[in-house]
Amino acid sequence: MRVLDGITLLDLSTQMPGPYCSMLLADLGAEVIKVEAPGGDPMREYAPMFDSVNRGKRSIALDLKRPEGKAVLARLAERADLMLEGFRPGVAARLGVDYATLAKIKPDIIYCAISGFGQDGPYRDRSGHDINYLAMGGVLGLEVPIAGKPSPPPVLVSDMAAGQFAAIGLLAALVGRMRTGRGQYIDLSMTDGVVSWVGTELARFHAEGKSPGRPNVTVAPHYEIFATADGEFVALGIVYEDHFWRRFCETMGFAAWRDWGNDERIRRFDEIRDELRRRFLQRSRAGWERAFEGADVPFAGVATLGEVLANPQFRHRGLFAELPSSEGSGTSRQVALPMKFSQAECTPRGAPPRLSEHAEALLKDLGYSVQGIGALAASGAVIVP
Numbered sequence: 001m002r003v004l005d006g007i008t009l010l011d012l013s014t015q016m017p018g019p020y021c022s023m024l025l026a027d028l029g030a031e032v033i034k035v036e037a038p039g040g041d042p043m044r045e046y047a048p049m050f051d052s053v054n055r056g057k058r059s060i061a062l063d064l065k066r067p068e069g070k071a072v073l074a075r076l077a078e079r080a081d082l083m084l085e086g087f088r089p090g091v092a093a094r095l096g097v098d099y100a101t102l103a104k105i106k107p108d109i110i111y112c113a114i115s116g117f118g119q120d121g122p123y124r125d126r127s128g129h130d131i132n133y134l135a136m137g138g139v140l141g142l143e144v145p146i147a148g149k150p151s152p153p154p155v156l157v158s159d160m161a162a163g164q165f166a167a168i169g170l171l172a173a174l175v176g177r178m179r180t181g182r183g184q185y186i187d188l189s190m191t192d193g194v195v196s197w198v199g200t201e202l203a204r205f206h207a208e209g210k211s212p213g214r215p216n217v218t219v220a221p222h223y224e225i226f227a228t229a230d231g232e233f234v235a236l237g238i239v240y241e242d243h244f245w246r247r248f249c250e251t252m253g254f255a256a257w258r259d260w261g262n263d264e265r266i267r268r269f270d271e272i273r274d275e276l277r278r279r280f281l282q283r284s285r286a287g288w289e290r291a292f293e294g295a296d297v298p299f300a301g302v303a304t305l306g307e308v309l310a311n312p313q314f315r316h317r318g319l320f321a322e323l324p325s326s327e328g329s330g331t332s333r334q335v336a337l338p339m340k341f342s343q344a345e346c347t348p349r350g351a352p353p354r355l356s357e358h359a360e361a362l363l364k365d366l367g368y369s370v371q372g373i374g375a376l377a378a379s380g381a382v383i384v385p
Contacts, residue, residue, distance in 0.1 A: 002346060024164070032056065036356065047327045051323070055323055060363075080106065089119050092113065108177055138195065145215065157194070222238040224236055323352070359384045
């Protein structure tokens with residue numbers, strides 16, 4: 001049993017934010033029908049990325065510029081609980097798949113539209129990608145006091161955040177529909193999501209009336225990445241906690257520093273930071289990991305991706321799964337949901353779909369005859385492999 005068994009989601013989104021959202025819901029039990037254009041989700045050009053956010057879904061390729069394709073979507077919408085799209089504002093309306101249109105077909109449908117800047121406002125029609133949303137939303141600016149300049153993050157922060165916000169919004173609206181019987185429209189801005197993530201720093205800016213010299217989490221000299229003797233790195237994560245600081249000093253042999261409180265440590269920021277940089281260069285990363293084993297200090301080596309896959313904690317948690325690749329040969333390494341339910345299953349539930357792999361089965365479920373399916377395929381409105 002899965003917590004969303006019996007819930008159907010139509011997903012018209014591509015690339016990363018929407019597919020990540022619908023993958024989360026698929027793992028939780030929703031039937032996700034991935035509606036693709038005849039050319040497929042552009043992410044299919046790079047199978048590993050596509051597979052990482054599209055497992056456990058069914059695919060049908062429709063040409064929504066054709067009346068027959070719109071008609072198939074309308075029949076799918078009649079059976080759906082949730083709808084998700086990631087078009088630029090105005091595109092869904094031009095295609096006839098906007099909330100106003102589909103709510104006439106299914107009045108209690110819950111519809112989420114993900115866009116870069118939202119459906120209204122002076123920037124609604126601007127183009128953008130993750131790095132632009134992070135720049136405008138303040139995340140990249142927070143790097144300047146730390147590194148002297150911002151740099152692109154190694155993961156698509158705003159994309160993944162938007163996918164999670166979309167999942168939260170859809171699930172919240174689903175609970176609301178259980179009480180009221182009404183569906184609704186969710187307008188989700190990726191940039192708004194970025195601003196939400198810098199909320200603590202904005203609150204600090206408002207309270208202090210100026211930009212902080214350093215972001216909140218980096219004002220401590222012992223919250224930092226340090227280079228080691230072998231050219232690798234370790235992460236020390238002490239913030240304000242005196243008990244962690246005392247244990248750290250005992251492990252490192254800093255007897256004179258042991259009883260310095262948080263205020264004293266901040267005042268001595270440069271002294272402490274310089275000495276920690278010097279000291280960590282005296283051993284290898286593995287040597288420091290051994291030194292801190294069992295010390296109960298927030299400390300970790302900076303892992304490579306290969307080390308992540310081999311990590312015994314993650315393997316014990318069952319965090320990885322091997323599924324067939326969407327390309328039809330080989331396997332795809334998938335990361336499971338980071339939660340466990342006591343009374344429900346949420347492990348990866350199936351391979352990523354090939355383009356329009358489930359078109360024939362879905363059309364039969366909708367009541368189309370063999371002749372009708374053939375006519376749709378012949379018209380180009382639906383791809384039937």
